[in-house]
Structures are given as structure tokens and as C-alpha cells.
Amino acid sequence: MLHWKDGQPFSDRYGDVYFSTDSGVEETRHVFLRGNRLADRFAALKVGENFCIGETGFGTGLNFLCALQLFEQSAPPGASLDFFSVEKFPLSDEELRAAWALWPELNEQTKTLLARWHRRVPGWNRWNFAGGRVRLTLAVADVDEALPQLPAGCVDAWFLDGFSPARNPEMWSDAVLSNMARASCAGATFATYTSAGWVRRGLQQAGFAVERVRGFGRKREMLRGGLQGVKLVGTAPSSALVIGAGLAGCAAAHALARRGIPVTLVDRAPILASAASGNPRGILHARFGAGMVPLHRFVLAAYGHALALLDEVLPVDGVMRAECGLLQLATPGIEAQRIAKLATLEWPPHLLQVVDMAKASELAGLPMAHGGLWFPAGGWVVPPQVCARLVQHPLVTQRLGCEVTVLERTASGWRASGEGFSIEAGQVVVCCGHQARAMSQFSGFPLQAVRGQISELPSTAASEAMRAVVCAEGYCAPAAAGRHVAGATTTFDDEAVDVREADHEANILKLAAHMPGLNQALGSLDAARLTGRAGVRCSVPGATPLVGEVEQGLYCSLAHGTRGLITAGIAGEVIAAAMCGQLAPLPQNLLDALSPKRLRRNALDEE
Template structure:
């Protein structure tokens, strides 16, 4: 995406393209608190919030993030301990990291909030970037055109910050389609506030179903607008895909997750973060199956021509990098479970070299995300068999078993050892029968047992295919040169951990065996020799 061209007055940015300021040079924070927090009655609403779901604030125009950080600070001051806040904001011209940090340095009182934001600030890639700012506060950044982003949004907003450059400076944004999208993504009774009283805004809000009134503005602005929408339009988009629509009443205070591998432990942590009580049922130990490898590589292989699948993979890579970094930072005294050393993808054939060249031509992505390299040896730290490759600086490797164990260290999660053999629906939810005859009760059940997920009557028709994958480990003799980054070609190899090199992996569809096979080890060694002679 395109970064804005800025001029600076001390640490206050000014948009050269729109000829407008990002925040008031008089007192930007006081203006935000008057226009957006007070006019939406947020201190009172936060203090009274008792719903199990998060309170949702939507914003048109993230800018420097001042409005969102002030809302976060207000939430921390007023909300009860169990409450959660979900922020979402659109931005077509995201600031670079340096510009963002400089702008927010103008508010020392928000330093702890701005530092958390800057630490997670994503690359300027269009789409949705989810940032977990704290245990209770999540920010979704929707990079792209505001109206397009809101029209695609799945969710409903409780309070709107109708911001952005003034209608006279940026008339393209303040169009009827924007107000219609806001209305369609509002909860009944959702409020809004905006600094402007322009006629195009008043007419657009009214046409979309919002009731507005003029209220005192901030500083030299005599008036501003605030209001609400009583009955938003009905969202019928899911009628075409009803299988995505949850039941209207979903009791889910206690959830049993079957399986404590990567899938089970991560979904358990996500549910616990949302205030649910979770029991994780595991027949062996966390990370016992495929999640028990010494190292796992985090990387992505994108299609030559961009498509929805590749966009999903890319979003997953960026989210995982932030997620793992935050988990690692939460336990600084522990050995790192995540190493963002970067990943080198080698082009070992002319066909792959051509594919990589075409990929780079079709994907104008920042070099902080992916870059072409004609010196893969220097990147890898050892001689390779390729003359070119792609480098993903934000990828790396993780210790899956330790990750599973850390995810389960949440006060809302209980680990229960046992094997589920049957699920029985009850009027109150579900009863899980264990192999030893015991039972567990739950409002909802999550099955996260990989290829064994269809071993229940309710899931027997799932067309799952078992694929055998064997990873190899070799102790390196002292002084042996070893890769400094994850290297991928036909297989992959990680930098050594505690003197052991981990590489692989075999890929054998329709094979459920779990014993180690010499033939698979030899295949892994042959792949390693081909890539790193």
C-alpha cells in the first residue's frame, strides 16, 4: 500500500496529499476525548459493561491511532475486570513505523499504549491485520478503502468514531455508501460521533438511518455531530452460506477441547482469552503427536498469481509472527520458543527460478515481508545448491511442544488426562464418555485430534485423509557449519537447536503408520544433500 507524504510541525504530522492535519495542534488528546469518547458516552458505557462479548468500536480512518489509544486508556480506567474491548479501524494510507512512533511520541501519557501498538505495527499490506494489544483488548486494522472494508466486515459495532480528513479535503470518503456500510454493520442502538457538521455528512447519516444532533464542538469548532441508529438494516449476506451462521442462542460458558496439540491448545487459549472456562482433554500429553517435533518451520509459499488462498496464507504468516512474538515476550526469562530468523526458499531448478521471478513481478510486497535474493548462500549461512531464492525476513521456527505447553498455562484452562470415546447430546449440551468410564459435561465440544477427528459418530462422515510425515534429527559434530536460517527447497531444515539439526519431512498420503522408517530418513537426507551439499 502507499504510505502518505507528510510534513511535520514538531511531532504533529500534516498530510501533503489532503492538506489537513492528523490531530489538533492545540490539544489532540483532549479533542479526541471530547469528540469521540464523551459524545459516545464511553466512560459510562464501559463502567456498566457486563456482556460476555467484547464492546466493539469502529473507526473510519486510523491515522496515527490516537483515537484508538485514547479509547483503550478510557477502557482500562472505567471497565470492570472481566470486560473486553474490540477495536476496528480502516486506513487507506497507513503510516510507516517510524512516522507512527514519531507522531505518538507527542503524548507521553500514552507511552505504554503507543509502545504496544508500535511493537505490533504491521507491514503496509492490504487486508485485515489483527493485533492483540493486551489480554483484554484486540485491534483489527482494515487496510484499504474504508467503504470497501466496512462492506466486507463480518461483525457489528457498538460505537463509531466517524473520523478522517475533513469532507472538504477528502470528499471521496464521505459518500452515501460509507454511511450505508456503517449502518449495516451497527448493532441496534449503536452510537456515533464526528467532528464535522458538513451538510454531506448530515444528509448521508440521515439517509442511512442514523438520528443526529448538533452538540458543542471542541476548541474553536463551535458544533459537532453525535447520534445513534435504533434499527440497523438486516444483514442477509449469510443466507447464501447458512452453514456459517451459528445457532441463535449459543451457550458456551464451559467448553471441552479434545486434543492438546497445536490446534487444540491454540483454540483453548483463544477461548480462554474470551472469558470461557475450557477443559482440554488429552490422552497422552500436550504436543504428543505431530505437534511434538523438536522444531517446526513457520513459512508460506504463495501462488505466482495472487489469489484468495495466497492472501489467506499471507495474512496467516503475518498474524502468526505477531502472535508468537507476543507469546515469547510474555516469558522473557524462559528459553525462546520462537525464533524469527527468517526463511530462505531456494530455487533448485530453472522451473522454480522462473516461478519465483514471476511471483516477484506480480507481488509488489515490501522487502520487510519478502525479497528476491541472488545470494542465498549468504542468507542461509552455508553453501547452497541454488543461485537464487526468496527471503521471508519475518518467518522462522518454533518449538511446537513448548508452544502447546505455554498456551495451556492460562487460568481459564484445565488440562484433563483421558481419552474420549463417545459424544452424547443432552438438553444442557454434551456428555463426553471417556475410555475409563468417566464422563465430562460441556456446553460445547471442539474436536482437535487431527486424522482421528472422524472417530466419533457425529463426525464419521468427514472425508479425512491420513498423511505420514517423518522428520529426521542428527547431532552435528562440533564446529560443523550449520544453516543460520530455515532453508526450504524440496524439504526444509532449521538452524540447529542444542546441537541437533532437524530436517524433513516425508509426505506419504493414505499411510497411518507411526513407526520411524529408515527409508524416510534416507529420503530426508537425500533432500538435505541436494539443497545444502
């Protein structure tokens, strides 16, 4: 796909170079950074203000790396940068490393990008840089699929960097250019290395004023220009209130605080993560099908995001988080069919591999009865630790032991009150799981309470050989501190959290059915003597979480069901971006699928 020609990366697919053979870095600075006057525009940003760059063609990431470096050098603290890019054929780690070796001055930036690159999934990816001041949204997709999913008016400056228009015309089509114009704000600019006449005319037709200026190196001319008008600068909220301090609430508080917004985090319990998010261990498991319905595309994006977010707040240490890999067994029937369909698609090996029974047994460390899917980055975490780390931020104030009994509108925003307290804020995020139903604004939401119980199983010398999380009907995590965690039961409309012997038996039975090797290694287990924990998940019919604005200034992150460990993080990011008027981490069609407003749409459809 890529080979080296005269010491520079060259694309076999397109028969073109990735950047100037004179100097890639200097070309980027001349064409894209100076072509869009970025040093001055970054320096002029105010605290709380955001700038958004859109790029066609991520390639080696050189343009992103240079923009990141310039932003860190010239923007005032408190300003932030969104960088959106699209790439249909992402390069491998080795290819990137080889390209980046050309620019030692960007070492600091490339180190972080490489770490994030390991978390890459097909579709949209959202990664933080520079302590969260810079956010990269990378759509691993075709440009024609990705650009229409950008909201109107969000981009301040464009880097048009497809391969040469003659070799890569689809990156310069009228559809691309008109989508680019639609996604631009008033006064947006663009720059590109090409001066091809038909690209110039296409840009003019899309509404851009275009000028030809001196190109880089041997290129006589390049194009730059922009749209008329002056961008209306929005204001970020001055404060926010988050109700519920489980995974969803802590993730929302984290995403808001990172944007410089003071957050009050309220929970009825005296500690963080007291409810569904309080299990001793939970697994990072992305379940999706080949059909890639919206829920599955969301799960995939959420998984990549969760891994990268955890890398920032809770790095792998083997105690609070383990990246031991996760094996999903192809149990006969529907599961084997789902996996067989997934196996027909191409997946990056760092995300997903299809393995036979022998390989599955080797990876798990114990004999397995089936092959299946191997997720090398899967593993387990201690959920209350995730919560604690997420809210370890000076802008997050915890008000624990405060049960909100009334949530009401005020002239300037919202008031949440309960016994002995009343808190006002411009914006509120409700993250109370199924208990949100007690608030009048959510009483009509179809939230379901789904009880679940995990069982802690004492490890044996034989079971300590288990190396990876294994999922079949139930799941089991490798031993840590002498215990495996196995789960979980599912009981609808049951809100009791007592630990039940019958539920332990159900968990053991599920392991015995599909993991006979583990079952044997564990020896005989007495359900009456096991420990465990029960909690109540919040779900909705269809299982797609409810994330976004409910009404003006009121947001929710609810119904994370069985996968809150992977979905809560990106949900927090969706909400914080929406509140601040910034680029969302997900395409518009997924935002629509998650939006609580879908309930109203569905109700109207049913009338």
C-alpha cells in the same frame, strides 16, 4: 507520504492533517470518546460483556490508543473491547514513533502497538492488548473492500475519521455509510469531527439520527448521533470442552480461556502435543502466491497473527523459539515463477523481501544455488512448548489420558465420554486431526491422513555457519544444540509413525538437490544412524483448514496440514469469537472459505 508541518504529521497524498493541530489527544477525547459517551458505556459493561468500536482511518492509531487507555481505566475486569479499524496506507515504524513522541502519556499503549506493528500483513490483522481484554482488528485494505466484510449488527460505536470529506470523499461515500449502518447494532452511535452537510445528509439517509454539537478547538461544529433501539446483549458460554491437545486444541483452549470461559481440554494421550504437534522443532513458514486466492489470504493473516501470538506466549529466546529469518529458494520451474510473480507486488520489508543468490547466501550463512524470498520474521519453534504455553491459564483444566469414544448431544449441550469418564459442556471444539473421522459427526468429512517424517542432522563446524531456515523442496533449520532439523516427507494415507531410514534418505536428497553448500557442510550422512520423528498430518482436498461451527454448539479446528504452527492460533481465535458472538479476526469471505459448512455447500453444488 507523510511530512511534518508545524510539529504535526501531515499527509502529502491527501493534503490534510492527521488530527487537530491544537491537540490530537484532546481532540480524540472530545470528538470520538465523549462524542460516543464511551466512559459511561465502558463503565456500565458487565462481566463477560463485549463492546465493539468501528473506525474509518487508523492513521497514527491515536484514536485506538486513547480508547484503549479509557477502556483500561473505566471498564470492569471481565468486560472486553473489540476495536476494528481500516487503513489503506499504513505508516512506517519511524513515522509512527515520531507521531507518538507527541503523546508521552500514551507511552505504555504505544510500546505494545509498536511491537504488534512489526507483525503487520496486508489484509486483516488481529492483535491483543491489555492481557487479551482488548483486541484490535486492523484491516490493511481499502475501506470499500473491508467494511462489507464486517458482519451485520456488530458495532456499538463508530469513529468516522477519514481525511476531510473534500479531500478524501471515498471515506465518506454513501456505500461506506450504508455499510456502516448495516454493521451497526441497534442503538449504535457515531461521532466525527466534520460537520459537512453532505456527510450529515448521507448519515441520515443511511438511517442515523444526527445532531450538530460543539466541535473541538477552532472547529465550531461536529456531528454525532446514532441508530434507534436497544442492543440485545448475548451471553458468553459458561463452559467449553476442547477435544485434542495438539496445536489446534491448545490454541482454541487459549482463546476461550482468555475470554473468561472455563475450558476442559481432553486428550487420549498422557501428554500434550503427542501427535503431529510433537516434533522437536517446526518452522514458521508462510507460503502463498500472487493470485491471493482465499487460502493464501488466510495463510497471510494467520502468519501475522501467529507471530504476534507467539510474542505473547513464547517470546524469542533462541532455545524454544528463534526468529532467525526464513529463506524460500526460487528453485527453477513453478517455484521460480511463483516467486517472480510475488516480486511484482509491493510488500512491507518486515514481511517479505526478494533477494538474489548472493544476498540469499549471505542471509543463510552458506552458499545457496538460487535467490528467492526472504521472510525476516520467519524462524523455528518447539511445537510442544507452544502448546504448553498456550494452555498455561488458570481457566484451562487438562484431562489427559482420556480417549473420547462417544460424542453426543444432550438437552443442554454436548457430552463426551470414554472409558471411565463423561464430560458435559455447552460447547465443544473437536481438534483431533484425522482421528476426528472416528466421531459420527465427522465420519463424512474428507479428512486425509498424511504421514510425515523429519530428520535430525548432526551439525558440523561448517554447518554451524547456517543462520536462517532455508526452504526449497524440503527445509532445514539452523543448528540448535548440535542438530539441524530437516524435513519433511509426505506419504498419503499412511498412519504409521515408525521412523524410517528411507524417509531420512528422502529428506537428505531434497537438501542435496537445492542446497549444495549445506550438503557439503554437513559432510557424509549415514541415514541408518540418524534420529528423527514421524507424525500424521490431517489434510483436506484443497488444503484449506476446516474451522468454525459444524452444528449448534459443535465446532472444529481440523486439517491444518503442513502449516499448523501458523494456522492453529487464528483458528482458535475464529472459534472463540464465534462462540462468544464477538467480532471475528477474519473477513466474512475467509470465514466462509474456512467453514466446515462449505462441505455441505459443495456437496449440494455437486448434486
